Amino acid sequence: MNQDPEKYYVISEDWSLDPNQWSMLIDGIAVLLAIFGVVIAYILYKKQRSDQSRDAFEYFQSSLPELKESIESAIEDLKEFNQSLDFNNFVNPVLSASLNDKFLNKIDLVALNRFYARNRKDQLATFRDFLIDTNFFGDYRSYISQEFNYFQTNYLKKRSDYSQWQLLRSNPFFSNIAKNTENVDYKNLYTNWVTDLNQNESIFDLNDQGQPSGVKSSKKLVEQIEDLAQNILPFISFSEKANKVNLIATEVVSAYSEMTDMKAKIRGVLKKDIKRFETVFSNLKNLLE
Numbered sequence: 001m002n003q004d005p006e007k008y009y010v011i012s013e014d015w016s017l018d019p020n021q022w023s024m025l026i027d028g029i030a031v032l033l034a035i036f037g038v039v040i041a042y043i044l045y046k047k048q049r050s051d052q053s054r055d056a057f058e059y060f061q062s063s064l065p066e067l068k069e070s071i072e073s074a075i076e077d078l079k080e081f082n083q084s085l086d087f088n089n090f091v092n093p094v095l096s097a098s099l100n101d102k103f104l105n106k107i108d109l110v111a112l113n114r115f116y117a118r119n120r121k122d123q124l125a126t127f128r129d130f131l132i133d134t135n136f137f138g139d140y141r142s143y144i145s146q147e148f149n150y151f152q153t154n155y156l157k158k159r160s161d162y163s164q165w166q167l168l169r170s171n172p173f174f175s176n177i178a179k180n181t182e183n184v185d186y187k188n189l190y191t192n193w194v195t196d197l198n199q200n201e202s203i204f205d206l207n208d209q210g211q212p213s214g215v216k217s218s219k220k221l222v223e224q225i226e227d228l229a230q231n232i233l234p235f236i237s238f239s240e241k242a243n244k245v246n247l248i249a250t251e252v253v254s255a256y257s258e259m260t261d262m263k264a265k266i267r268g269v270l271k272k273d274i275k276r277f278e279t280v281f282s283n284l285k286n287l288l289e
Helices: 019-087 102-106 109-119 121-137 140-169 171-178 184-199 218-231 240-287
Strands: 204-206 212-215
Touching: 019 102, 019 109, 019 140, 019 240, 109 121, 121 240, 140 184, 140 218, 140 240, 184 218, 184 240, 218 240
Parallel strands: none
Antiparallel strands: 204 212
């Protein structure tokens, strides 16, 4: 490159530039290089974000099958427990440890949301609903275990109170009414009640000898006990035995009522939870590819 005090040129004088022009050219090149650098950086940034979104999506997809199985099992377990309430032989649900949202802690949810926003727009709403649902089942295993333990502890206590109905036809109560000290009307009332009770085919299954072999209807049994509690009231003021019978009958009726309420409440919880799990399960199947 030739130089003199007034001209600068490259290769030939036809390309000569004065100092100001050279300065503008160099500045222009610098600007172009800066713009080019920004474009390259932006392209690399977009690619990195795209790769992160894809990685988050692939990990999310790989985690869904196990969660799907856990939710499906949870629905079956809850339904089985609900059915066991009819037989007072509770089968505690064994919920899988995989029923949790911990796998989401390993995922960049912003990147995952970006993937759905760009590549799965038709599933974006379902995906966001799924994220909301994870707040429900994330700690569900711990929550429902506490609910079941509370229910069973209190229910078994009330069931123990309810089982006292058998005392009302047992020897310590029934045989003592034969004492001459007892009121005749009371003895007749109680004797007839026990006889009718033991022969009631709507309450008991009867064996070949016509004796009760099992309770067929707890509801009808309690209704008959409730009648006894009411009919025996006139005798409790002068008969200690009648007063004791009334107390037991009243306690049995009260315990049965509370047991019925407790079952209704836990059934309500189960029904609501099963419905929510089924919604999550449906959304998860739509997201699973």
